Amino acid sequence: MRDGLLGRLGPKPDLDLVVPEDAIALCRVLGRRHGGTVVVLDAERSIARLVLRGWSLDLARRVGESLECDLWRRDFRLNALALPLEPGAELLDPTGGLEDLIQGELVAVREANLLDDPLRMLRGVRLAAELGFRLEPRTQAWIACHHDRISQVAPERVLQELERLADAPGGGAGLEEALALGLLDPWRPIVPGPLWGPGVNPGAGARNLDHPQARELGLSPTEAARALPLARLAWLLDAPALERLRSSRQLQQRCGRLRQWLLRLLGSTGDIPVGLENLSEAQRLTLHQQLETDLPALLLFFPGNLAAEWLARWRNPQDPLFHPRAPIDGHTLQVSLGLSPSPQLGELLAHLTLEAACGRLRGRDEALRQARLWLTRTMA
Structure with a gap:
């Protein structure tokens, strides 16, 4: 819903669906019926993905007694939008996500929701970078306060978010914000070096x-x-x-x-x-x-x-x-100069590569002449 309202949908956008009961079982039924591939994303929370002819549909079991209760458990208000699949149904926006889309802000639904899955803090920085939005001050303060919780998240999940953040249009500023909020602290270089040293803004x-x-x-x-x-x-x-x-x-x-x-x-x-x-x-x-x-x-x-x-x-x-490439291969050197595989042959290839890279060698014959001279010097 968020990307649709922002006009960011591609020809086959990923779709997120919430269902009342077992989403994994439903996903498997749909896969058998339509020939798609089913991937279980979270067995405990009953979340699965159906990949079907270029489409990707994520199905999740509803959390709470109603769809509105489910939306109140989301990470950010602009992600807490839903459209019931019923004729004439209206958009559900219990937390105020539409206003955030208009204002260009990323606002956490609740502080506790961020702590339910600390990766949401880094995801917020990534979403802001992708959308060109800003983190709302209170949300930013919550992340700064609880940044150390990020160490509880599986490293693979953190890396996935960091790679997406680095790839975002505003990824440079986003990584800087993640750094300033302390979200990179557990993985900062052990030996800082000049990139982190005095006088250099990391x-x-x-x-x-x-x-x-x-x-x-x-x-x-x-x-x-x-x-x-x-x-x-x-x-x-x-x-x-x-x-x-x-x-x-x-x-x-x-x-x-x-x-x-x-x-x-x-x-x-x-x-x-x-x-x-x-x-x-x-x-x-x-x-x-x-x-x-x-x-x-x-x-x-x-x-x-x-x-x-x-x-x-x-x-x-x-x-x-x-x-850079060696101007002549090792086999030719062995045959032409009577050499055998050895560290000396490797040193000769490295010498010829350097000479060619510096423009002092052109062609096979010149490379062979240089090789003979090098062998004469090294064996003297």
Whole structure:
């Protein structure tokens, strides 16, 4: 109902239905009857999902004696709207959610409702970021007062909300608000480092990622969808924090690598890219090897001119530095130079990759000549 009234419904929106009795049993009957897939979301509260020809219907057993009682148990007033499926039925709004939609505010139904499921506090920040709304002051005060309850929530559920928040249009400011309210305290980096150090506003980077930097940089929608959430999460959470949130190993590695380079390139006031000039050729190569697929996330922190220059090179798959590759494969080196698999072969491939990335090698024959020279020097 909320998204419908705000004009945010897609062609096949997710539908939430409340039923008087066992929602899981009804969902299974509907699945058998219409050929859909049933997923049990919460067996204790009798909540299930029916996926049917591109539609997703969530069915939940009513809580309380009536639909109105059920709505009073919801998290936020704008989520406590319902339309009975009866001819001529009128919209139910017992808590005042329609007024919140008009005012652009997110208001908790009751303080106790937030405590029933502490994840609702983080969900409120996420919804505000998605909708472009503001948290009502009393609701914000309740969240600040009870923020420590978030540690009672399963880490996987917290991570899901954080990822959705990082992906929201106002995700940078939303993460900053979650940080200010204490909702990230259990997962803040154990060793703060410069991103949290004196003189650096820990939320500044996340907030800055809400201005139209992605559009100014010229990121495509696909590039921005990958870069923005990663940059926001890496600014605030390190790999161990993500591990405590039970994230995937891939997300831990991506955020960890990006965060390490942000730490390395930060100046004393948090300016980027002060540290670039101090990188050796080998370090610069390592940067592009480790961030080859995620470089746009780093560029969101760069000054505009430099970011545009790097983005243009990154988009060129033939650029030897931004997409480093050995100019010749290990098998060819073994056959041509009589080498066997060994650490020495790995060192030679790394040397040739660096030479090619720095523009000092072109073509197979030149790579073989350089390989012979390198072997002569190392064996002397």
